[in-house]
Amino acid sequence: MTVQLSLSEIDALCRKAARGAGYSWGMAEEAGRAARWLAAFGFQGPEALAAWLTVKNSDHSQHFPQLNNKIWRASRVICPLTAGTLVSDRESQLLRGQEFDLLRVQQPLLMLPQVARIAEASQQAVMFSVNDETVYCAAQGIVCGEDFPWHMACANVVCSLAESDAATLDEIIEPSAVSRAVDDAAFEALQQLAHRTYAPATEASRLAGAGSCLNDND
Amino acid sequence: MSTLENSDIDGVKSLEKRSPDTVMRLARMGCFHQTRLSFMRALLRRLRRESWRFERTRWNIDAKGVGVAVYTAYGPRRNYSLVAFAHDLPPELRSDRVIATAWDATFCLFDGIPNDADIERLHANVPLQEAGRVSDSELSLSRANRSVRLWAHVLERLADGKQPDVEQVDQVGYLMRTTAVYGSGKFGAADRYRIQDRMLASGPFRLEMLSVYLTRAFSVDLVEHMAKVKGGDKAVLIEPTLRRRFGVGNSTGLGMAPFLVNHPLLLHRWIDARETALARVRAIDAASQAEQDKFRQLLQRASLNAELWHSEHPLQVEKLKTLRAELALLHSHVGSIDLNIERPWQALYSWAEEQLTEEGQEQLLALLLEPYGELVDELSANMWADEYAAFRIRGDQSVAKLKQRLETQYRWALDVDYELRENSARFWYVSEEKLEPRLGERYDEPGAEYEQPLDTGRAAAQLYHALAQWSDTALVADVLLAEPQHRHIVRRVQLQAKYPYAEIRDNLIAADMLPIDLLRCKLSFFGATHFDPRSDRWVRICMFQHAPFPAELADFDDDDWAYPPLTETVEAVQ
Numbered sequence: 177m178t179v180q181l182s183l184s185e186i187d188a189l190c191r192k193a194a195r196g197a198g199y200s201w202g203m204a205e206e207a208g209r210a211a212r213w214l215a216a217f218g219f220q221g222p223e224a225l226a227a228w229l230t231v232k233n234s235d236h237s238q239h240f241p242q243l244n245n246k247i248w249r250a251s252r253v254i255c256p257l258t259a260g261t262l263v264s265d266r267e268s269q270l271l272r273g274q275e276f277d278l279l280r281v282q283q284p285l286l287m288l289p290q291v292a293r294i295a296e297a298s299q300q301a302v303m304f305s306v307n308d309e310t311v312y313c314a315a316q317g318i319v320c321g322e323d324f325p326w327h328m329a330c331a332n333v334v335c336s337l338a339e340s341d342a343a344t345l346d347e348i349i350e351p352s353a354v355s356r357a358v359d360d361a362a363f364e365a366l367q368q369l370a371h372r373t374y375a376p377a378t379e380a381s382r383l384a385g386a387g388s389c390l391n392d393n394d
Numbered sequence: 395m396s397t398l399e400n401s402d403i404d405g406v407k408s409l410e411k412r413s414p415d416t417v418m419r420l421a422r423m424g425c426f427h428q429t430r431l432s433f434m435r436a437l438l439r440r441l442r443r444e445s446w447r448f449e450r451t452r453w454n455i456d457a458k459g460v461g462v463a464v465y466t467a468y469g470p471r472r473n474y475s476l477v478a479f480a481h482d483l484p485p486e487l488r489s490d491r492v493i494a495t496a497w498d499a500t501f502c503l504f505d506g507i508p509n510d511a512d513i514e515r516l517h518a519n520v521p522l523q524e525a526g527r528v529s530d531s532e533l534s535l536s537r538a539n540r541s542v543r544l545w546a547h548v549l550e551r552l553a554d555g556k557q558p559d560v561e562q563v564d565q566v567g568y569l570m571r572t573t574a575v576y577g578s579g580k581f582g583a584a585d586r587y588r589i590q591d592r593m594l595a596s597g598p599f600r601l602e603m604l605s606v607y608l609t610r611a612f613s614v615d616l617v618e619h620m621a622k623v624k625g626g627d628k629a630v631l632i633e634p635t636l637r638r639r640f641g642v643g644n645s646t647g648l649g650m651a652p653f654l655v656n657h658p659l660l661l662h663r664w665i666d667a668r669e670t671a672l673a674r675v676r677a678i679d680a681a682s683q684a685e686q687d688k689f690r691q692l693l694q695r696a697s698l699n700a701e702l703w704h705s706e707h708p709l710q711v712e713k714l715k716t717l718r719a720e721l722a723l724l725h726s727h728v729g730s731i732d733l734n735i736e737r738p739w740q741a742l743y744s745w746a747e748e749q750l751t752e753e754g755q756e757q758l759l760a761l762l763l764e765p766y767g768e769l770v771d772e773l774s775a776n777m778w779a780d781e782y783a784a785f786r787i788r789g790d791q792s793v794a795k796l797k798q799r800l801e802t803q804y805r806w807a808l809d810v811d812y813e814l815r816e817n818s819a820r821f822w823y824v825s826e827e828k829l830e831p832r833l834g835e836r837y838d839e840p841g842a843e844y845e846q847p848l849d850t851g852r853a854a855a856q857l858y859h860a861l862a863q864w865s866d867t868a869l870v871a872d873v874l875l876a877e878p879q880h881r882h883i884v885r886r887v888q889l890q891a892k893y894p895y896a897e898i899r900d901n902l903i904a905a906d907m908l909p910i911d912l913l914r915c916k917l918s919f920f921g922a923t924h925f926d927p928r929s930d931r932w933v934r935i936c937m938f939q940h941a942p943f944p945a946e947l948a949d950f951d952d953d954d955w956a957y958p959p960l961t962e963t964v965e966a967v968q
Contacts, residue, residue, distance in 0.1 A: 180529070183587065184579030201847040202874075202881020209785060216587075240875070258878070265789025265871035293786060353588035355530050355579075374826035375834070375841040392490040392645070394542055 178357035181222075186358065187212040189366050190225050196372035197229040198236065199257070206290070207257050213289035215358075216351035217318065219326060220285070226362035227329070228256060228283040229369055241278060253282040253330055260290030263335050267294050270302065275336040284331045291335050292318055301338035307331045312338055317350040400670040400776055406769070407677045409740065411669040415806070418665070418899040424911030425713070425752040426918035427760040428956055430767060431667050434921030434938060436774040437603045439953050444470050448608075448944035450615070451475070451507065457623045458482050459616060462517065465608045466507055467944070472592060474533070474601065475504040476608035477513065479521050480616060488539050490573045490645035490934075492830050497523070497537035499570065499612070503605040505531050505584065523574070524828075527582045534605045535583055536575040538613070541566045541643065548617050548632070553625030557632065563639050564702050567924060567936040570613040571643025577602045590778075598660065598778050599920060610642035610938050634946070638955075641939030644922065647932045649830045651912040652822060655848050655898065658886060659779040662893035664919050667777050668759070669895070671770035675762045676740040678769075686733045688765040693728060695957035696761055697721045699923065702958060707927040709908070713753060720754030767953065777919075787881070788888055789871030793864045796873075796887065800858045803890050806899045807851030808858055819905035822848040833909060833931060851901040853883040921956070 181189070191208030195201060207225055214221025232239060232255065239255035241248035241262060248254065248262070263276050270276065271294075281287060284306050295302040295313035304311045306328055311320040325331065416422070428435070452464035465476040479500045487496045500521045504512065512531070519526030523537055544566040548558045577599070579585040589601070614637060621629045632640075654661045681689075700718045705711060727745060735741060739762050746758045763770050800808065812818045821836045823844040836842050847853065857880045864873055870888075874881050890896050901907065909931040917925065922935035940958055942950040 180582060182530070182579035182582055183585040185582070200879040200881055202883070202885060203878050205882065209782065258875070261787070261881075262871075262875060265787055265874060268790040297786060353585045355582065355585070371826070373824060373844060374829065375823040375844040377825050377827035392539065393485055393488045
């Protein structure tokens with residue numbers, strides 16, 4: 177079973193779910209945008225986020241990557257949202273040719289939007305490799321082979337500037353803004369997490385919090 | 395992106411724009427008026443220019459006033475239809491609050507012309523509003539309630555073969571007021587990016603405004619229909635001149651307030667267009683007689699507008715008193731000076747800066763743009779934003795640079811002591827009940843752990859303190875990896891480097907913050923008039939009052955409807 181959601185609903189739901197799962201607002205915004213981006217390209221963004229948020233440890237720091245011997249690793253699996261912002265925030269290093277090796281990233285798909293945005297903004301193709309299968313991110317869209325492990329739960333990730341000509345690969349994937357089906361179980365999981373961001377109503381807040389106590393029947 | 399930045403437009407003379415420290419204050423934003431750049435006016439200009447045709451393509455409304463009507467707008471490339479469901483609402487259920495579950499009428503704007511199957515699908519969902527689901531074929535979802543008093547009066551008069559009383563019409567200004575207009579992907583409706591390449595949708599809120607414009611036509615048609623049912627052959631239609639005095643209302647609460655904070659780039663574009671327009675008019679070397687006449691005429695009509703503007707809220711009563719007094723002062727000043735001087739509008743604006751409060755200054759701004767459509771109307775095309783493109787953080791910025799930005803652009807926030815209760819008295823949250831933004835009292839109510847990130851000033855101050863622990867040469871990327879809690883505010887600070895009007899420079903959690911100032915700012919950009927606060931966080935407004943109806947749009951002077959006409963008297967319309 178699935179539920180049909182517009183892209184902005186996916187963005188809002190995923191932002192709230194990430195916040196409900198304990199992320200800061202700024203990181204939660206990244207989660208919403210990432211899920212939206214993936215959904216627009218036809219990938220399982222909300223589903224990947226739900227999968228990540230339901231397995232991650234409540235102690236975020238265990239999933240924070242640290243640079244050790246040129247490889248980013250965490251005491252547990254790496255948080256894909258943090259990994260994505262890490263590469264994105266270090267865009268200038270990537271564009272100077274530095275490679276980013278990340279060991280054991282959970283739901284690595286969630287990193288892709290941040291990496292692809294680098295290519296879009298810099299107009300330079302960037303490689304996003306998951307267990308040696310590669311997505312080429314170009315300014316206009318992304319290109320990948322049929323064997324790309326989209327559903328990999330945990331993998332090693334390498335991000336670097338692309339050398340080969342992406343256009344020679346398979347067809348480019350472009351985004352679409354139509355609504356899309358989200359898996360029911362993922363939707364429920366995200367809803368439950370999002371619900372944690374809502375304050376329970378009290379009679380006092382109902383009256384005072386919103387506005388007019390005047391009669392509208394006039 | 396750069397094509398959207400108004401400073402990049404060549405060949406147009408302009409003075410320096412007003413500083414964000416002057417403009418981006420709630421006290422001033424709460425004095426904004428509609429202008430030529432407002433979305434309603436830009437929409438009607440476009441519909442007229444492109445010769446859009448309108449037709450009521452369906453009218454299945456019964457004797458009780460229940461049923462469905464469809465209004466179709468035919469454009470050069472696309473058609474859009476307002477699908478209106480009329481209901482028989484028991485008075486005890488009539489509420490403008492978002493917690494309402496039933497309304498006098500419910501609407502959606504359909505992409506194209508709906509067939510019977512579409513109507514059936516919409517009938518099962520649109521009347522439920524938030525509890526229903528719409529699809530990619532729908533562009534907005536909305537509802538409206540009757541103004542009970544005016545509705546009853548107009549219905550009775552028309553059924554009796556008489557015209558409604560002008561004073562009663564002016565007192566309220568509309569037969570129906572919308573209580574929510576949802577667009578852009580809400581409840582399953584089409585995402586904004588799905589329709590962004592449409593010419594009509596290129597400006598913000600154009601389709602929502604189209605929906606409201608057609609809702610106005612529906613409200614008048616419906617009351618005439620009901621009068622006919624009641625009065626039979628004796629019933630009359632409303633005279634066209636009087637008919638135009640009916641706008642459509644809107645009742646808006648806190649749900650809309652965070653919008654300006656949550657869309658900083660869009661806010662910048664709106665304010666920047668307005669400030670650019672003012673700067674261009676102030677730079678005009680000489681005003682022609684026709685331009686001077688137009689200004690003087692509009693000034694009179696603005697005074698009339700202020701007279702016709704009613705509110706019982708003490709804050710607004712006071713504001714209206716000031717506005718009327720300052721319009722009188724402006725009127726007498728303009729009568730005493732010669733505008734045939736160099737840079738007459740700059741001289742007038744400088745006088746207003748000295749002699750008038752924000753109330754009068756912002757009204758003057760709106761009036762100064764009126765004679766100069768050719769100079770300023772094009773700016774309305776630059777009031778949208780691709781927020782995704784401006785979302786990314788610049789991680790290679792140094793801590794020193796970020797601190798410097800905070801010191802220059804958030805000085806208003808850094809000097810505040812947030813330990814003092816009055817400076818952190820409020821918190822914004824989203825209620826579980828209706829999933830809508832609300833405002834809580836931090837020191838009197840539970841729930842502050844659910845706080846939304848609208849505490850922009852405090853967050854900036856917290857970031858500034860946190861940066862003191864970092865070396866000046868450290869990079870933002872390192873700070874945010876270690877302290878991701880600052881990511882939200884860092885994004886805002888960085889955005890302002892390029893978009894200086896992106897942040898409201900006031901403490902949004904202060905005890906004396908007035909949410910109606912946020913509402914007024916946003917609604918003025920829509921083109922709303924007659925702001926009538928019902929509390930400090932709830933406002934009623936009027937839209938499209940005096941505008942030509944769809945069928946007469948082609949016959950009217952371009953964009954001269956936003957202030958009430960002077961020639962109209964009670965006798966003339968009776």
